Amino acid sequence: MEADSYHSHSEDETRSIGKLFAEKLSPGEIITLAGDLGAGKTEFVRGVCAYFSVHDIVSSPTFTIMNQYSGTNTDGSEIALFHVDLYRIQDAKELLEIGFAECMSDTHVIKFVEWPEKAGATMPSIDWRVTIKTVMEQEEDRIINIEYLGNNR
Numbered sequence: 001m002e003a004d005s006y007h008s009h010s011e012d013e014t015r016s017i018g019k020l021f022a023e024k025l026s027p028g029e030i031i032t033l034a035g036d037l038g039a040g041k042t043e044f045v046r047g048v049c050a051y052f053s054v055h056d057i058v059s060s061p062t063f064t065i066m067n068q069y070s071g072t073n074t075d076g077s078e079i080a081l082f083h084v085d086l087y088r089i090q091d092a093k094e095l096l097e098i099g100f101a102e103c104m105s106d107t108h109v110i111k112f113v114e115w116p117e118k119a120g121a122t123m124p125s126i127d128w129r130v131t132i133k134t135v136m137e138q139e140e141d142r143i144i145n146i147e148y149l150g151n152n153r
Contacts (some may be wrong), residue, residue: 002148010140014040014132017144018047021130027079028107029150030124032116035132037087040142044130045083045112052079061085061114065098080109086118095122125149 008014025031025048033041042060049058052071061067066084073079082103089095104111104124116123127150135141 004146006144006146007135008040008142008144009138011040011043014043014142014144015047015050018044019051020047021146022048022051024148025110025128027110029127030104030111030113031128031130032126033112033114033130033132036134039132039134040144041114041130041132042083044132044144045081048110048112049081052081054081058083062087065089066103080106082106082109082111084111084113086113086115089115089118092120092122095119 006017008017021044033044035041042058046058049069049071052073054069054071056069058069059067061083062085065086065088066082069081069083071079071081084100084103086095095101100119101122103109113119113123113126116126127148129147129149131145133143135143
């Protein structure tokens, strides 16, 4: 299992780490994001979206549950990214209503999922786990751990 750890001192650095991470991603992969509310998960995704030249405003999907972005891969081809936040999901019926299973099975899209434990048994195998922890002594500081869990490398 591959694992990297980074120390971010600002939102800009968190985005830069996300951008660096994006170089490793392939369509179809599922990345979970763990961290308290306000830890920087959306900033990290903003960095990934910047790498893929997403021109939309990247915002937290806390209330919309799922955001979809279109970008450009390094070879010039189009790429789609889903950012899913399951924080407000209460049961499997809601997952069905938002098309969670279809979203996760799409092999052409890179998928980010916050609060994956809310999906229970419907959560497929993940490729990457990103954990963002706040450093208590410094309000802006974060420790970002990235683990590769897939079998394709």
